[in-house]
Amino acid sequence: MKDYGLVSIIMPSYNCEHYIAESIKSVLAQTYQNWELLITDDCSTDRTIEIVKEYVAKDERIKLILLEKNGGAGVARNKSIEKAVGRFIAFLDSDDLWYPNKLERQLKFMDEKECAISHTSYMTCDEDGYVTGIIVCRRRESLASMSRDDKMGFLTVIYDVSQLGKIYLPKLRKRQDWALKLKLLQICKYAYGMKEPLAYYRKRDGSISNNKRSLVKYNIAVYQNVLGWTTLRANIFFYFVFMPTYIIKRIFLRYLNK
Numbered sequence: 001m002k003d004y005g006l007v008s009i010i011m012p013s014y015n016c017e018h019y020i021a022e023s024i025k026s027v028l029a030q031t032y033q034n035w036e037l038l039i040t041d042d043c044s045t046d047r048t049i050e051i052v053k054e055y056v057a058k059d060e061r062i063k064l065i066l067l068e069k070n071g072g073a074g075v076a077r078n079k080s081i082e083k084a085v086g087r088f089i090a091f092l093d094s095d096d097l098w099y100p101n102k103l104e105r106q107l108k109f110m111d112e113k114e115c116a117i118s119h120t121s122y123m124t125c126d127e128d129g130y131v132t133g134i135i136v137c138r139r140r141e142s143l144a145s146m147s148r149d150d151k152m153g154f155l156t157v158i159y160d161v162s163q164l165g166k167i168y169l170p171k172l173r174k175r176q177d178w179a180l181k182l183k184l185l186q187i188c189k190y191a192y193g194m195k196e197p198l199a200y201y202r203k204r205d206g207s208i209s210n211n212k213r214s215l216v217k218y219n220i221a222v223y224q225n226v227l228g229w230t231t232l233r234a235n236i237f238f239y240f241v242f243m244p245t246y247i248i249k250r251i252f253l254r255y256l257n258k
Helices: 020-026 048-058 073-083 101-113 143-148 176-187 213-226 230-256
Strands: 007-013 037-039 062-066 086-091 117-125 131-135 159-160 191-202
Touching: 007 020, 007 073, 020 131, 037 073, 037 086, 037 159, 037 191, 048 062, 048 143, 073 176, 086 131, 101 117, 101 159, 131 159, 131 191, 143 176, 143 230, 176 191
Parallel strands: 007 037, 007 086, 037 062, 117 191
Antiparallel strands: 086 159, 117 131, 117 159
């Protein structure tokens, strides 16, 4: 197998004792083994840290970083990016999963495409791990297309530090993952997508990403803080471009995943 370089996997954790072991195991099972897993814990109060320490003791590629105060997923991810030494940055949350050949297939794809940013299709599952559907990515994303609709699953994104440098998430409490993708596409013209699903996204009741209504003001804040738009332009674009696109997408996915 070709060695494409070290992959730094960014994983934030917070009170995820029921899922994080499975997420770590999906990294350990990768057919591509040149990786480091940087888990930054955001002041968990359950057994999350204890569980992670068990894996740290068994594999030196797994590193645990502890935040002194709760700052949110964006702060935790940025701390892991800061400590990362890999050529590639990849993202996996502490309740999601990767296919065993995820890194191998995606790095080969990036090498063949000679691209700096890639993502893939992915499956969705419920809290118990039962598959509920599929999200099929587009073959190419640009800043314009991502402004209209976030179609890049964050758990599938990989970017090449050797080409783009380290890119950090903006200081927003929510929607920083989408904001980071927009920042990447401000630097690199396109992100390329693999139609093959290579990950499982776990939908959990009450999770931040599952509560779409609460994210409206953060979506608008991304337009203002990342793209530099005025409040008026951000609101008009969100309600008259983003939301219609989102509604059409939801209808399509409901039909696709019946």
